[in-house]
Amino acid sequence: xxxxxxxxTNSSPSIDADWDSGIIRMQxxxxxxxxxxxxxxxxxxxxxxxREAKRPLLLDLELLYLNTSSIRAMMxxxxxxxEAHGQGQSVAARWSYDAANERVGQLADEFxxxxxxPFTIHDKNLS
Amino acid sequence: xxxxxxxxxxxxALLRTAVGSEWHATLSELYDRxxxxxxxxERITRISDLFQQAERDRGRSYAxxxxxxxxxxxxxxxxxxxxxxxxHDLNERLTNISTHDELTxxxxxxxxxxxxxxxxxxMERHGTRFSIALADIDHxxxxxxxxxxxxxxxxxxxxxxxxxxxxxxxxxxARWGGEEFLLLFPDCDQEQAARLAERMRLAxxxxxxxxxxGSLYPTISLGVTExxxxxxxxxxxxxxxxxxxxxxAEGRDRVxxxxxxxAPDTPAGNTLP
Numbered sequence: 342x343x344x345x346x347x348x349x350t351n352s353s354p355s356i357d358a359d360w361d362s363g364i365i366r367m368q369x370x371x372x373x374x375x376x377x378x379x380x381x382x383x384x385x386x387x388x389x390x391x392r393e394a395k396r397p398l399l400l401d402l403e404l405l406y407l408n409t410s411s412i413r414a415m416m417x418x419x420x421x422x423x424e425a426h427g428q429g430q431s432v433a434a435r436w437s438y439d440a441a442n443e444r445v446g447q448l449a450d451e452f453x454x455x456x457x458x459p460f461t462i463h464d465k466n467l468s
Numbered sequence: 469x470x471x472x473x474x475x476x477x478x479x480x481a482l483l484r485t486a487v488g489s490e491w492h493a494t495l496s497e498l499y500d501r502x503x504x505x506x507x508x509x510e511r512i513t514r515i516s517d518l519f520q521q522a523e524r525d526r527g528r529s530y531a532x533x534x535x536x537x538x539x540x541x542x543x544x545x546x547x548x549x550x551x552x553x554x555x556h557d558l559n560e561r562l563t564n565i566s567t568h569d570e571l572t573x574x575x576x577x578x579x580x581x582x583x584x585x586x587x588x589x590x591m592e593r594h595g596t597r598f599s600i601a602l603a604d605i606d607h608x609x610x611x612x613x614x615x616x617x618x619x620x621x622x623x624x625x626x627x628x629x630x631x632x633x634x635x636x637x638x639x640x641x642a643r644w645g646g647e648e649f650l651l652l653f654p655d656c657d658q659e660q661a662a663r664l665a666e667r668m669r670l671a672x673x674x675x676x677x678x679x680x681x682g683s684l685y686p687t688i689s690l691g692v693t694e695x696x697x698x699x700x701x702x703x704x705x706x707x708x709x710x711x712x713x714x715x716x717a718e719g720r721d722r723v724x725x726x727x728x729x730x731a732p733d734t735p736a737g738n739t740l741p
Contacts, residue, residue, distance in 0.1 A: 406551060406554075406555065407547075407551060408548075408551075409544060409545075409548040412544050412547050412548055412551070413544050416540060416543065416544065444550070444554045445554075447550070448547060448550055448551065448554075451543070451546065451547050451550065452547070454543075455543075
């Protein structure tokens with residue numbers, strides 16, 4: 342499986358999924374015109390990785406604003422991670438935010454709510 | 469009386485006793501057929517029960533799936549609402565930043581210009597009137613030079629607060645330039661506006677020196693004029709500026725109302741420090 346790289350735009354985040362390291366990085370705002378088009382390749386990539394790689398997966402996020410369909414896509418991805426976690430695979434998420442925008446951290450907390458895999462939320466200026 | 473044994477036992481007892489008779493073979497055949505039918509019925513019942521159970525499980529898993537979906541949608545809606553309210557607050561903050569002066573918290577020049585346009589439109593629709601006053605801190609450069617810029621900023625903040633707290637409900641005061649403030653008095657002619665401006669001047673004079681760092685006594689000069697559609701906004705602002713210029717020239721710490729016949733031959737748009 343190849344790496345997945347999508348450039349950041351004004352309305353969509355950068356997505357960088359690296360097969361060898363098992364790290365997915367996402368940064369920026371997400372309110373694309375067609376969220377299915379943006380997220381489906383990522384969802385497919387995560388699905389393939391979880392089935393084939395048999396190695397840990399880390400979701401490294403620095404997302405700011407998400408529109409409703411992006412929220413849904415992210416929840417789908419978290420659900421996939423949750424399922425893999427339930428089957429004993431090693432998965433984790435890390436959500437970094439700027440303390441100046443504390444509410445982004447609170448929103449990350451909402452996402453974390455139903456996840457039982459390791460999910461850390463931290464001020465990026467402190468790391 | 470002893471209870472009658474079950475039918476099956478009675479038949480089996482009969483079949484054990486009269487072996488060889490004609491009816492024995494017939495009854496035996498009938499009994500075999502009966503037992504086979506009974507086993508078949510049990511099997512059918514068991515299979516049917518299994519199917520029913522499977523259907524029930526399937527229904528339950530649909531209900532669970534549906535419930536999970538509903539929970540997910542509720543969560544999406546909740547998160548989405550929070551993002552929206554975050555954007556709303558951010559928008560409000562940006563609006564405030566773009567319309568207010570950071571140091572004094574007063575409306576800025578852009579905001580005041582909109583406010584003036586609004587007053588002009590109101591005048592055209594409802595035949596109202598309004599006056600303006602341009603206020604300038606006296607010897608502000610001297611305060612800055614002698615006591616430092618931090619002190620100058622503190623004086624600006626304190627004067628701004630003093631002007632704001634002495635406004636009537638519908639009046640506005642904006643930071644117009646460095647140490648200049650523009651006051652807007654809706655529904656006021658020139659004389660009423662001059663009285664309000666005088667109130668501002670006195671309020672500033674009454675600021676206790678202890679409230680000003682370095683025990684300075686700042687004063688303000690004000691130039692007042694009334695707007696009229698025939699002169700237009702630029703001219704009204706020029707008149708306020710000219711009146712302010714005269715207030716400075718006559719010794720500062722005073723209010724001067726613009727008078728056409730007395731218009732001094734000073735360059736328009738200039739203010740004395």
